[in-house]
Amino acid sequence: MADVIKKATRESYGEALCELGAEHENLVVLDADLAAATKTGMFKKQFPDRFFDCGIAEADMMGVAAGLASTGKLVFASSFAMFAAGRAFEVIRNSIGYPHLNVKIGATHAGISVGEDGATHQCCEDIALMRVIPGMTVLNPADHVEAKAAVRAAAEFDGPVYLRLGRLPVPVFHSEDYKFELGKGEVLTQGNDVTIAATGLMVNEALIAAELLKSRGISARVLNIHTIKPLDVELLTAAARETGCVVTAEEHNVIGGLGGAVCEALAGVCPVPVVRVGVEDTFGMSGPALELLKKFGLCAENIVEKAELALSLKK
DSSP: OOOOOEEOHHHHHHHHHHHHHHHOTTEEEEESSOHHHHSTHHHHHHOGGGEEEOOSOHHHHHHHHHHHHHTTOEEEEEEEHIIIIIITHHHIIIIIITTTOOEEEEEESBSGGGGGGOTTTOBOSHHHHHHTSTTOEEEOOOSHHHHHHHHHHHHHSSSOEEEEOOSSOEEOOSOTTOOOOTTOOEEEEOOSSEEEEEOTTHHHHHHHHHHHHHTTTOOEEEEEOOEEESOOHHHHHHHHHHHSOEEEEEEEETTTSHHHHHHHHHHTTOOOOEEEEEEOSOOOOOSOHHHHHHHTTOSHHHHHHHHHHHHHTOO
């Protein structure tokens, strides 16, 4: 059996920017003194005249991005999720979201898997912050292939986009011919007992959980929710009606992220038990990424436990 290929989605982001830069002369990339970490350094090396380092001034960078976008540039502005979504929130809201400018925010190092950088850098609130901005599209790809496709989809979309990307290498499970469709979720496994709606690196954990549940005689329908806003309500509603219960899985606070979005979407049209897997309203801590994911319950075993709970709550 071939070894599973693993790649961090921040690497995919850098590669995609280089490809798009060759296709779009109006594409420019901004960074906040983190080009080596966000992988925008790849673009800088290939297109130095279209790369701008704004220094450790993320709010200013978003203002520059807004200005460039207003002149017709296709702008990608990058930093760690904590600083891109958190420190620069007001400028994103008022200078990018309000005028609906064509700025793409490449937010890397999201979630607990930042690891040793600790709680100050482990942003588990960014999805909640970004999805409440009117008109903001929020993407959270699950692997290398999907991340590259998501960056391309963001570039082709006219309007602000938040791209959530990770530091930790994750398994690549999509084939190269995968067709990414913004706003449409993906059915990865069929099942009739429980729906597992996952996003980002938790999608692979959901696939592992589905196999574990299968060994217990439970069939799980795994959905890859790569677009958190706009949410694929039709797909979610159909799955909820057919399985009767849902588990959400995300590397984010259980408040305000995918779990919250799914509950909001289903409550009025298809009220079924929804059990959330995520960071339980707490800050992170320093440690090896894989160990932290286990500690905070961001793993297949916890998804299985929550799936069994969801099944017990069915009417």
